Amino acid sequence: MDHIAVEKKWKQIWLDTNEDKFDPEKVDNKYYVLEMFSYPSGSNLHLGHWFNYAPADTFARYKKMCGKEVFQPMGFDAFGLPAENYAIKTGIHPQDSTLKNIATMERQLKDIGAMFNWDSEVITCLPDYYKWTQWIFLQLYKHGLAYRKESPVNWCTSCNTVIANEQVVDGKCERCGGEVTHKNMMQWCLKITDYAEELIDGLDKLDWPEKTKTMQKNWIGKSLGGEVSFPLPDSDKKITVFTTRADTLMGVSYVVLAPEHPWVKELTTPEYAQAVKKYCDEAAKATEIDRLSTVKEKTGQFTGSYCIHPISGKKIPIWIADYCLAGYGTGAVMGVPSHDDRDFAFATKYGLPIQRVIKSADGSPDDLPYTAYGVICNSGEFDGLTTADGKKKILAFLNEKGLGCERVNYRLRDWSVSRQRYWGAPIPIIHCPHCGTVPVPEKDLPVKLPYNVNFTPDGKSPLGKCKEFLETTCPICGEKATRDPDTLDTFVCSSWYFLRYPDNKNSEKPFDTEWIDKMLPVDKYIGGAEHTCMHLLYSRFVTKALRDMGYIHFDEPFTSLIHQGLILGSDGEKMSKSKGNVVNPDDYISKYGSDVFRLYIMFGFSFTDGGPWNDDGLKAIDKFLDRVERLADTTLSKRNDCAHGNYGDAERELDYALNYCIKNVNNDIENFSFNTAVARIMELVNAAYKYESGNPDYKFLYKVICELIKIMAPFVPHFAEELHQRAGFATSVFQESFPVCDESKLVKSQVEIAIQINSKIRGKTLIPTGLSNDEIIELVKNTPSVKTLLGDNIIKKTIVIPGRLINFII
């Protein structure tokens, strides 16, 4: 078969007959299959996309043949730094390069032969999409979920922009790999932490990989503890720390502030001013990864000031140290060297006192630093309490004095969304000298991104240098005002795209509530595991926020999730241009066609594992399809003149093979185990050849072939459609139902079981099915060969596993 020509033919016919389109009338039976959309990069569609989209499409087509009204949309996550960095390098405008890349990738995506519902396409960089991204930002703002905050943020020196904590990978900028340092900036933040509790609880109900759920849970990082305040002498102020070990409070020998803590300056005595400033300057240069490195020795600097221990009233020295983070807890911690490894090292280095306040409960070794739970000692009235009791009692005691309370703390930080970049959705806020922060009225959306802008990075937002954009009038007072010069993090765009797909033409609203309630949640979401702590978390947050505003009425965006594995270069390394190990799928498509390539991708790799690329088996898949075609053509041509009509052993055997295949393929596709599904199909084809080499009834074989074509259709859609037509059908194979296993054909009268003696295999035997265990023992024991094996030995015990083995212990 000329795959290329056949594929072209069927793509056109499907287009003409609307074969791939979703029918809104059948929404009650909808099945929403969603693959993570692509970033339109300059390297276009690569193997990773194929590895995500081709198997996912097989799943989608299978679901369609199972009777579901499948909605499988596709789009582009089109804002982002690479286009802007590329523009800075080449002078090609981000919009131009992005739209060009999209056009190329759309063509390549169509090559996959996937049943994408192109009518629902979404492109995040177009005004009719980002209008609603801005709208969502405004709703979050109006509901108190967006706020501005001067805070230490990650500053990528290469992109000249702020990036979210969650986007920092190995101390580098996730997008560009540049160095990340810290800088204080006025930032728009989204209050994802308001949803921390529900984001954890909701995971239990989701059909997601356990690993992914665990990772999100750890990322959110709930910890139960308490706040403890250390009053400052001669002042109303007090330093508040968060601790999970309030039971060790009497062992505090110092308190540490983060270098960015707002009180550092005023707490530093003149004597230490110079040293403290130097220390803070150094800390600001270091990346968070450096600061938090376990390899690095802990450093700190005394401020010269003291605070008061809330119970003992003793003077406690106040230090600053970069291992204390401004963004976590209260930005201050108490140092208990006796019962914390890090504090112990710090105290030893700087000669601070080390006082035991916990001993082991059962007399087991408790050398300092002793970090396990135990019993309180050297703590006055609290002596003898267990760690668990002590935490509660001490916090309760402090609470009465107004110096402490129980508190839940989360590791998760609010989502910083301001970017000092050009290629993103403008933040729809106006800053008025009289009225302050004013949201752009919804009727004025979208706030359009201007085309002619100087976006060379120089530390300022490109939009801030564009007068026509920046200068405006205040919607409230009408006076001169300026627009917010920043753009939104692209993760904001992608945090709701799945809500736009089903209603992408809606110009009145981002989506119609009633309609979207019917279409969502996504039934199967397929994409990379690398998005676990960012996109997948943000999407859940936005969904919950919109629900609380009443715009949608479901709790979670993605009911079921699966991650595809990573396809590496043939050298086993991650594919990248710099390593020169990138494989271009187009070369394979033009040689073999997409059906062969799809099938190979699914057969040669484990979907969830991925692995290094090699094309050794590609030719074999091409041959396999030829083999199927030959058999099909022979059968089709002979089906009427070679029918003996007897249903004998040979027919029974092939029927068994067919139904065995059907049963397993159904199961395997549901489990995204495509490689074994293809193996079962190959077995059926082998069985059919074997049958054909005997005295075949071609009429019977024709029926089998027709079933085979349907089984193969989700994997090799064009190929199957072509054979389906040759088999005499006028309508698409995708109008057919996916074959269902006839269990009666799988019933066998005899089954082979293994004979074990003392758990070692000694032989095999055929026994009738349906016998009781005792009957099996009697039967097997008395067969001559087994009698010989057993000899005169006494059988102590016999174990029967029905259908599998019998084990004599002698």
Place this chain on the structure above:
RNA sequence: GCCGAAGUGGUGGAAUUGGCAGACGCGCCGGACUCAAAAUCCGGUGGUAGCGAUAUCGUGUCGGUUCGAGUCCGACCUUCGGCACCA
């Protein structure tokens, strides 16, 4: 350092609740067809010993549980992924 996953022939990868390890392929070997090659078809293919039936070893390493372990438990090694002074 913490968390998670993985480690199976020459190779990609299979193995329901613990139950015949290596499905299905690739590669290789042999055969058929052919003047020959290609294509196609058939057979073989974990190691070791043996002409052979067969025996024996074998799922990263070492132990354990069990009639029976790739699978469960403990310790360790290696690789990958994620997180990282979380107070």
